Amino acid sequence: MTLFSGILELLVLPTVLCVVGSLEQGVHYTNETVFAGMNETVVLNCYRVDKSECAWRIMKKQVPSSMDSNATDKTYTLYTEGHSLNPKLHNTNIDIIGGTNTGKCNLKIRSFSAADEGSYTCNFFTLLTYTHYFAYNVQLKSTPDGILTILNSSNRLHETDGIYKCKASNGIYGTKRHLYQIGTTLVHNKVPPIFVNANKPIQFGRYGQKMNLTVLLYNKYGTIQTTISKLFKPLNTETRQETIKTQDISHDVNVTVSGIKITFQLTLDKIEDFTDYTIQACNEMGCNELTVKITSASKLINK
Numbered sequence: 001m002t003l004f005s006g007i008l009e010l011l012v013l014p015t016v017l018c019v020v021g022s023l024e025q026g027v028h029y030t031n032e033t034v035f036a037g038m039n040e041t042v043v044l045n046c047y048r049v050d051k052s053e054c055a056w057r058i059m060k061k062q063v064p065s066s067m068d069s070n071a072t073d074k075t076y077t078l079y080t081e082g083h084s085l086n087p088k089l090h091n092t093n094i095d096i097i098g099g100t101n102t103g104k105c106n107l108k109i110r111s112f113s114a115a116d117e118g119s120y121t122c123n124f125f126t127l128l129t130y131t132h133y134f135a136y137n138v139q140l141k142s143t144p145d146g147i148l149t150i151l152n153s154s155n156r157l158h159e160t161d162g163i164y165k166c167k168a169s170n171g172i173y174g175t176k177r178h179l180y181q182i183g184t185t186l187v188h189n190k191v192p193p194i195f196v197n198a199n200k201p202i203q204f205g206r207y208g209q210k211m212n213l214t215v216l217l218y219n220k221y222g223t224i225q226t227t228i229s230k231l232f233k234p235l236n237t238e239t240r241q242e243t244i245k246t247q248d249i250s251h252d253v254n255v256t257v258s259g260i261k262i263t264f265q266l267t268l269d270k271i272e273d274f275t276d277y278t279i280q281a282c283n284e285m286g287c288n289e290l291t292v293k294i295t296s297a298s299k300l301i302n303k
Contacts (some may be wrong), residue, residue, distance in 0.1 A: 029133040035141040038118075042109040043097070046122030046134045053124070055107035056080040056096075060118035060253070076121070077253065080105070092252045114140050115159070159250050161188055161220075165254035193219040195279075196248040196259060199290060204297040205268045210274040213266055215279050215290055216246045218259040222284040227262045229278050268294070 036042045040226035046054060057076040074198030078086050080096055093111055105124070117139055124132035164187060171182045191254055195217045213228070228235050239262065246259035262281070268274065274296055280289045 011276050019051075023145075024265065029135070031135045031137070033137045035055070035139050036109070036112040037111060040112045040141075042116075042138065044107045044109075044120055044134070044136050044138070046105045046107065046124070046132075048103050048124040048132050052103075052132075054080065055123050056107050057121050058104070058118060060115065076119075079107075084248070088254070089252055109138075112138075112140070114164075162186075188220075190221040190255065190285050192288050193217050193224050193260075193281035193283055194248075195281070195288055195290040196246055196257065199292075201291070202293050202295060205266070205274070205294050206297050207271075207274075208269055210265055210267050211294070213264045213277060213292060213294065215262050215281075215292065216244070216259050217262070217281055217288075217290075218246075218248070218257050219281070219283055224260065224281055224283050226262050226279060227282045229277045229280075230273075230275060232278075235264075235266075235275045235277075240265075266294070 004285075022193075034042065034044065046056070048054075058078045058079050059076045077089075079089065079092070079094060080086060085092065085094065085096065093109060093116070095108040095110065097106040097108055105122060107120065107122065122132075122134040163186050164236055166183045166185075167180045168183075168191040173179055174181070195215065199216050200214075203213055205209075215226075217224075224241075226239065226241075228237060241263075242261050243260045244259050245256055246261075247254055248257050248259075249255070262279070264277075264279070266273070266277075274294050277292050277294060278289055279292065280287050282288075
């Protein structure tokens with residue numbers, strides 16, 4: 001009887017230790033710094049052998065708005081839900097490689113630029129908790145001549161505004177035991193007024209009544225002047241201007257900006273008034289235009 005009890009203890013004890021050990025080893029964390037050149041393609045690996053679902057959370061140097069952030073962490077933007085990209089993101093240069101059948105959830109960044117610098121974290125999760133963490137600090141690779149080239153389209157030049165920091169070293173410590181010298185420069189582009197993405201290209205009015213046609217923009221330089229025309233003919237109408245907070249898209253992320261709301265009061269007393277209107281906004285650097293179509297609200301009711 002004593003011999004049997006001793007054998008039972010030998011059989012059970014290793015089993016318990018094995019379960020506890022696998023629970024402690026079930027959480028893994030890796031952290032890596034990755035340097036990438038301008039316009040390069042960067043692939044960040046994330047994998048798990050049991051083919052669990054994954055999620056990528058990204059904190060770029062420009063903090064996103066709360067509407068794009070994880071509900072429990074207002075600092076990181078949720079870029080993937082499982083292996084699908086977050087539908088709230090617009091024109092992103094990110095792809096997900098892999099699937100639950102492969103155990104891979106690699107993230108690919110196309111045409112890397114300074115706007116993509118930041119912290120990238122992949123979480124593999126089970127029914128109980130997140131179990132695998134792959135964290136990457138992705139930075140723009142330094143250039144031999146110390147010159148940073150910013151590539152951007154002319155109509156989105158304002159997206160490059162900000163404070164740029166450069167860190168350089170020749171491998172020798174200075175008199176204050178500093179290995180790196182750090183310099184900063186401020187980039188502030190002077191551009192024409194910008195119509196934000198929150199504008200409504202179609203607005204509704206009623207025949208025989210007045211309506212307010214509104215446009216949203218922000219102006220970073222000088223005073224602003226706006227005009228409205230119908231079929232290339234300028235209109236003389238009552239105009240109001242007020243400062244507001246609105247949404248725009250910068251580097252594929254929804255951000256809150258200080259904007260200007262322009263309201264034009266129109267009288268729709270002819271059928272010809274239900275047409276396209278062109279709004280032009282100008283400052284000392286130039287002009288931008290936006291076309292808004294006025295359609296009849298009564299058509300919606302009849303439908």
